[in-house]
Amino acid sequence: MLHDLATGFSIAMIVYFAILNLNYLLLTVLGWRAISDFVRRRTFRDYSMVQESSRSVPVSILVPAFNEAPVIVESVRSLFSLDYRQFEVVVINDGSSDDTLEELRRAFALVEVDRVPRAQLETAEVRGVFVSPTEHRLVVIDKVNGGKADALNTGLRYARFPLFCAVDSDTMLERDSLGRLVWQFQAEPDTVATGGIVRIVNGSTISDSRVTRVATPRSLLVNIQIVEYLRAFLAGRLGWSRMGLLLIISGAFGLFRRDVVIEAGGYDTATVGEDAELVFRLHRYCRETGRPYKLSFIADPVCWTEAPTSLKVLARQRDRWQRGLIQCIVKHRRMLGRREYGRIGFVALPYFVVFEMIGPLLELAGYVVVTVSAAMGLISPGIALAFFALSVVCGLIFSFGALAIEERAFQRYPRWRCLARLAMAAALENFVYRQYMTLVRARATVRLILGRDAGWGEMLRTGYTVEPSAAAQAPPRKLTAS
Amino acid sequence: MTPHTLFLALAASLGLLALLVAVIAVRRVRRGRRERRSLRQREVFAEILECGAPSELGRLTGRARRSGTSRINLCRTARATLPGVHPARATALRDAAAASGLTARTRRGLSSRDAVRRGEAVVVGTHVCGFTAADLEPLLADDDGDVRLAAADGLMHIGDTDSARALVRALCHDHVPAERLVERLRGAAAADVLLDACTLPGYATVRPDLIEALGAVGDVRAEELLRSFLRDGGDEERVRAARALGAIGGVGAVPQLEHALDDDFWPVRAQAAKALGALGGMAASAVGALAARMGDQSWWVRANCADALRAVGGPGLDTLRECVDSHPDRYARQRAAEALAMDAAARGATA
Numbered sequence: 023m024l025h026d027l028a029t030g031f032s033i034a035m036i037v038y039f040a041i042l043n044l045n046y047l048l049l050t051v052l053g054w055r056a057i058s059d060f061v062r063r064r065t066f067r068d069y070s071m072v073q074e075s076s077r078s079v080p081v082s083i084l085v086p087a088f089n090e091a092p093v094i095v096e097s098v099r100s101l102f103s104l105d106y107r108q109f110e111v112v113v114i115n116d117g118s119s120d121d122t123l124e125e126l127r128r129a130f131a132l133v134e135v136d137r138v139p140r141a142q143l144e145t146a147e148v149r150g151v152f153v154s155p156t157e158h159r160l161v162v163i164d165k166v167n168g169g170k171a172d173a174l175n176t177g178l179r180y181a182r183f184p185l186f187c188a189v190d191s192d193t194m195l196e197r198d199s200l201g202r203l204v205w206q207f208q209a210e211p212d213t214v215a216t217g218g219i220v221r222i223v224n225g226s227t228i229s230d231s232r233v234t235r236v237a238t239p240r241s242l243l244v245n246i247q248i249v250e251y252l253r254a255f256l257a258g259r260l261g262w263s264r265m266g267l268l269l270i271i272s273g274a275f276g277l278f279r280r281d282v283v284i285e286a287g288g289y290d291t292a293t294v295g296e297d298a299e300l301v302f303r304l305h306r307y308c309r310e311t312g313r314p315y316k317l318s319f320i321a322d323p324v325c326w327t328e329a330p331t332s333l334k335v336l337a338r339q340r341d342r343w344q345r346g347l348i349q350c351i352v353k354h355r356r357m358l359g360r361r362e363y364g365r366i367g368f369v370a371l372p373y374f375v376v377f378e379m380i381g382p383l384l385e386l387a388g389y390v391v392v393t394v395s396a397a398m399g400l401i402s403p404g405i406a407l408a409f410f411a412l413s414v415v416c417g418l419i420f421s422f423g424a425l426a427i428e429e430r431a432f433q434r435y436p437r438w439r440c441l442a443r444l445a446m447a448a449a450l451e452n453f454v455y456r457q458y459m460t461l462v463r464a465r466a467t468v469r470l471i472l473g474r475d476a477g478w479g480e481m482l483r484t485g486y487t488v489e490p491s492a493a494a495q496a497p498p499r500k501l502t503a504s
Numbered sequence: 505m506t507p508h509t510l511f512l513a514l515a516a517s518l519g520l521l522a523l524l525v526a527v528i529a530v531r532r533v534r535r536g537r538r539e540r541r542s543l544r545q546r547e548v549f550a551e552i553l554e555c556g557a558p559s560e561l562g563r564l565t566g567r568a569r570r571s572g573t574s575r576i577n578l579c580r581t582a583r584a585t586l587p588g589v590h591p592a593r594a595t596a597l598r599d600a601a602a603a604s605g606l607t608a609r610t611r612r613g614l615s616s617r618d619a620v621r622r623g624e625a626v627v628v629g630t631h632v633c634g635f636t637a638a639d640l641e642p643l644l645a646d647d648d649g650d651v652r653l654a655a656a657d658g659l660m661h662i663g664d665t666d667s668a669r670a671l672v673r674a675l676c677h678d679h680v681p682a683e684r685l686v687e688r689l690r691g692a693a694a695a696d697v698l699l700d701a702c703t704l705p706g707y708a709t710v711r712p713d714l715i716e717a718l719g720a721v722g723d724v725r726a727e728e729l730l731r732s733f734l735r736d737g738g739d740e741e742r743v744r745a746a747r748a749l750g751a752i753g754g755v756g757a758v759p760q761l762e763h764a765l766d767d768d769f770w771p772v773r774a775q776a777a778k779a780l781g782a783l784g785g786m787a788a789s790a791v792g793a794l795a796a797r798m799g800d801q802s803w804w805v806r807a808n809c810a811d812a813l814r815a816v817g818g819p820g821l822d823t824l825r826e827c828v829d830s831h832p833d834r835y836a837r838q839r840a841a842e843a844l845a846m847d848a849a850a851r852g853a854t855a
Contacts, residue, residue, distance in 0.1 A: 059620065065576050066623035066654040077683040077720070131849045135842045136835075138803050155850035209649030211681055408510045415517040422524040429531045441532070445525075 028391065028400040035388045036409075042377055043416045049261030050423035056264045057256065057321060057431045072208060073105045073201035079208070080108035081200055081277065082181035083189060086173035087113055090191045091120040095129040097191045100231030102157065106200040110159045112177045113191075117146075117167025126162050130154035137161075139179035141280075143288045146172050151180065170273075171289035171296035178280060178288055187277045188297070192328055194223065194231065195275070199323035203277040206320055213316045214304055215278045217271035218323030219255045221434070222248045224331065233326055238440040243336065245447035246455055247329045252444075253424040256321060260427075263319035267370040269305070271317065273297030275325035282307070282315075293353070295346015302354045305366050321431065337462045344466035348379050382463035389457065414452040421448035542577055549581040553597065554589050561600035565632070569606040575628055582631045598634035607633040614639065619648035626651065630658035637666035644670065645679045652680050660688035668697040672717075675710040682710070686717040695723035702729060712740040719748025727752060731760045734772075742772045750779025755786050762793045765809075770802040777805060781812030788816055795823045798840060799833035806835060810843035821847060 072078050083101055087094050094113070101111050115123045126132060132152035139148075146168030154160040165176050174188055185207065189195060199218055206216045225239030238245055262268045271278075273296065283289075286307040289296045301317060308315035330336040351374055357363040358371050396406040425444060428434065435441055552560045568578040586594050601607045610633050613625030626643060629635035635658070643655035656674070659667035671685050671694075689698065698721065701707045702714045715733055718726040730752070733745035746764050749757040757779070764776035777794060780787040787794075794816075797809045813820035827840035 062620040063623065063650055065579070066627045067650060068654075068657055071657065071687070075687045077687040079683075131852065133842070133845045133849050135846075136838050153846070155846040155848075208681060208684055209653055211649075402507070405507055405510060408507070408514060412510065412514045412517060415514060415521055419517060419521050419524060422521060422528065426524050426527050426531075429528050429535075433532075433535060438532075441528070 024398075025400050028395040031387075031391050032395070032401060035384070035392070038376075038384055038388075039413065042381075045373065045377070046257070046416070046420045050257045050420055050427075052261035052264045053257040053427050054423070054430070056260045057427050060321060061431050067205065069198060069201050069205060072205050073198065074107055076107050078107060078201070078204055079185050080110075080183035081106065081204065082177070082183040082186040082280070083109055083111045083200075084174055084177035084181065084186055085111060085113045085189055085191050086116055086170050086177065087118065087122050087191045088116040088167070088170070088173070089118045089120045089122060091118070091122045091125050093192055094122050095125050096231065097194070098126070098130075098160065100194050101189075102159065103197060103231055104195060104200050105197045106204070108183075109200065110161060110182060112181055113160070113162045114173040114177045115162065115164045116170070116173040117165060123162070123164055127152070130157055130160055130162075132162055137180060140182065141179045141284045141288075143175045143179050143284065145176045145179065148176060169291055171291040171293070174296070175288040175291070178284060181280060184280055185277055186280045186283070187275070188273060189325065190274045190327065193220075193274050194228075194233065194326040196324040196326070197232065199275075199325060200277075202320060202323040206318055207277070207279075210316055210318070212314045213279075213318060214282045214308065215271055215276060215301065216318045216320055217259070217268075217276040218319075218325055219321055220251060220272050220274050220325050220327050222251055222329040223326035224329050226326070236434045236440075237437065238435060238443045240443075241331060242447060242450065243333060243455075244329050244331060245443050246451040247336070249421050249424070249444055249448045249451065252428055253421055255319070256427040257420060257424045259319040260321055262370070263317075265365070265369075266316075267365055268317045268319055269301055269366070269370050269374060270298045271301050271319070272325075274327050275323075278304075282313075290353075293346055293349040294342050295350055298346055299350045299353065302350045302357075306354055306357055306363070309363050309366070333458075337458075340459060340462050341466040341469075344382070344463040345470050347374070348467060348470050351375055351379050379467065382460050383467055385460045386464045389460075417452045417456070418448060421451070538573075542573065545574065545577045546581050549578055550585050553581060553585045553593060558596060558600060561596055562604055565597070565601040565604040565606040568601075568628075568632070569604055569609050575606075575624070579628050579631050586631070594634070597632060601633045610635075611639070614643065619646075619651055622646065622648070623651045623654045626654040626658050630661050635662075637662060637664065637670045640667070641670040641673075644674045645677065653684065656680055656684060656688050660690060663691050663693060665693045665697060668694040672697055672701050672707070672714070675713050676707070682713045686713055686720060689717045689721060691721070692723070695721045695725065699723075699726060699729065702733075711737075712744045715741055715744040715748055719744070719751040722752055724752060724754070727754060727756060731757070734760050734764055734776075739769045739772070742767060742769065743775050746772055746775035746779050750775075750782040753783060753786070755783075758783065758787055758790055761787075762790045765790075765793045765797050770800070770805055773797065773800065774802060774804040774808050777808035777812050781808065781815040784815050785817055787812065788819055791816060791819045791823050794820070795827065798827050798831060798836040803835075806839045810839040813840075814843045814847050 085098065085101070098111055098113060113126060115126070132154055134150050135153050137151040146166040149164045149166065152162040152164070161180060163176055163180055165173065178186065185204065187200065187203070203216055203218055207213045222244060223233060224241070224244045225237045226233045227235040227237070238248060259268060259270065276297065282304065283300065286303050290299045290303070293299045304315070304317065330339055351371065354371070357367045358375070360367045392401070392406050392409070395401045396403045425441070425448070435444065549564060552564050556564070564578065568575040582597065586597070610625045610629045613621045614629065616622050616625070622643065626640060629639060637659055640655045640658045643651055646652050646655065656671065659671050668689060671689055674680055675682055675685055695718070698714050698718050702711060702718065707714060715730065718730060727749070730745045730748050733741050734749065737745060742764065746761060749761060761776045761780050765773055767773050767776070777797065780790050780794060791813065794809045794813050797805055800806050800809070810824065813824050821844070824840045824844050828837055828844065831837050831840065
């Protein structure tokens with residue numbers, strides 16, 4: 023009986039493993055093809071026209087800020103150095119208890135003005151709207167605390183332009199990134215949202231709010247995250263986007279059509295994964311209203327972000343992501359297997375249910391059952407070890423596949439040492455780290471099922487080192503997050 | 505799964521992994537060499553384009569016909585070099601391209617099933633082979649968005665009357681967004697075509713875009729026509745005419761814009777106020793009209809009037825102060841106070 027159960031479970035795990043890896047393989051191949059197409063198209067894409075033209079669609083950049091006093095001014099200043107003709111920066115101070123508003127007031131000589139909201143969305147009370155006489159592209163909204171989604175909805179109410187980009191206040195956009203995202207809206211007018219790649223800044227050198235030298239840090243944990251990000255964006259999202267099944271656009275860096283988002287109801291304040299939820303809802307809204315639409319991922323607009331440097335903070339972040347994803351799936355379960363939602367309902371959502379929602383629990387059970395079965399002699403230890411080795415090699419293939427895509431198109435890590443560190447991280451992540459993350463995600467799933475809310479979690483900001491002479495002549499400085 | 509299958513799968517996976525590692529390593533090793541070679545090739549190409557003999561141009565275009573990298577390098581070099589050299593060199597390059605078969609190859613590329621080849625053909629054809637508007641116009645309706653934009657870019661680069669006509673004709677279709685076409689209508693040839701098209705009944709539906717394009721071209725000959733549109737045009741035409749007049753500038757536009765502050769359609773009033781603000785000190789004579797509109801029903805008209813009064817300077821600021829003290833409308837007083845606060849803060853920051 024026990025032997026039959028162990029065999030049955032092993033077969034189920036093998037099927038699960040085979041489907042998962044075949045899908046990863048498909049995504050990597052599609053990612054490679056998408057990137058090859060992108061590289062060939064570089065010859066006749068002229069982004070400078072989009073960046074310089076006064077007729078390029080203007081963009082509102084929404085920056086929700088909660089207790090971001092150490093980094094807020096630097097972040098906002100870096101946004102003003104973007105190479106794009108017409109944009110505004112809307113900072114939403116979400117009831118910060120520190121000096122976020124004061125820092126902004128001091129740096130930009132803010133003046134309180136009367137502004138009429140341009141959209142009807144339910145949000146927490148707005149205490150005041152401020153503009154800057156020295157920087158006409160800046161609008162600061164001070165509101166009662168209501169969470170990130172509420173802050174973004176407030177920003178949407180006051181934003182003036184047809185496109186909006188939601189960025190985190192600790193992220194740094196590359197100067198040409200906005201133009202590259204807008205290009206997609208110009209080439210494909212049905213586009214309602216598009217996302218760019220989020221890269222990890224730890225270890226790189228920053229000068230004048232720009233990443234001037236890309237490098238990897240010494241920390242193994244951060245290098246593993248760099249590999250994860252490359253895999254998730256260059257293989258995962260690029261592949262999903264190629265199939266027209268993109269379900270996630272990163273909250274740290276995405277460009278959306280404001281009117282469609284407002285029609286769809288804005289950000290959902292009840293989930294912790296408001297960015298993913300919005301993309302789910304846009305799919306649903308556009309399909310239900312019969313609106314032609316396109317959601318895409320583009321690999322070359324870059325946004326740099328700080329990665330967690332401690333396992334504890336990382337675990338909290340992943341816990342939040344997992345809970346956010348499950349909330350989205352549960353909220354939009356109506357789309358599952360319904361013909362009116364097309365491939366989203368038949369392919370993307372079922373995949374997310376099986377491999378992202380239940381997957382961590384299955385994987386965890388797999389580790390336990392296979393180990394116990396091998397210990398009890400129900401399956402051969404040699405087979406168990408070979409199976410584990412196969413899963414490690416498959417993991418390596420996908421990580422190296424993402425690195426190959428990176429090499430094909432961008433070569434952002436020019437030094438051999440960086441590449442060696444990433445290769446090392448790709449190999450080592452399969453031991454302990456991967457199992458720990460499975461545990462974290464499984465725990466998040468169980469906690470959500472049991473109705474225990476773990477909240478948002480806290481991301482410790484180390485900020486940027488501000489040298490006494492942070493002017494152009496100053497030597498490049500290093501971000502001290504690694 | 506038998507042990508044999510499992511080990512076979514493991515061996516296959518290891519093979520695939522080794523292949524990927526090799527791809528990464530080879531790409532990395534070859535990258536530097538390829539970049540250096542491309543750079544050297546572009547320097548040689550630039551030299552030949554500037555002062556090479558016809559035979560050298562022939563060899564150059566022949567190489568571009570055979571190699572994709574050389575084609576891209578030639579294209580980039582031609583784009584950067586040709587505007588600065590004698591026009592005869594462009595003609596010589598075109599002749600060499602035709603003689604070497606590059607033009608024929610590129611022309612075939614325009615009808616290729618591969619979108620990337622079509623896009624590449626547009627760029628090479630425009631910058632090297634001397635393609636005309638007739639060659640590129642069909643691609644404005646291409647299936648691929650990137651190719652459509654490349655064709656619009658090519659027409660802008662050609663910049664003659666035919667290409668301007670092609671861009672204006674494209675306004676009547678939905679293949680390329682109107683603003684992408686408007687921003688590519690540049691120069692005297694475009695102004696001539698736009699001035700003609702504005703009066704033709706066939707373009708009535710796209711007239712607002714034509715008016716906007718006239719403002720963008722900035723040809724003073726358009727001022728009279730724009731004034732007539734601001735006076736007698738439809739709602740959207742009046743809005744665009746006000747914006748275009750603001751862009752072209754000139755004291756002559758002030759009376760008409762002042763008159764537009766009394767328009768029935770609020771976006772026209774708001775745009776007229778903004779246009780007067782864009783004229784700055786030149787709009788000093790419109791201070792009275794702007795002050796009268798500080799109590800407008802529309803928030804945008806009030807806001808733009810206050811900003812315009814601030815932009816006018818001296819008399820405008822005096823008017824704002826009067827508004828703060830004595831305007832009967834609470835909203836007008838509020839806007840005037842905000843504009844003055846912004847002005848004071850700006851001065852403080854400058855000081």
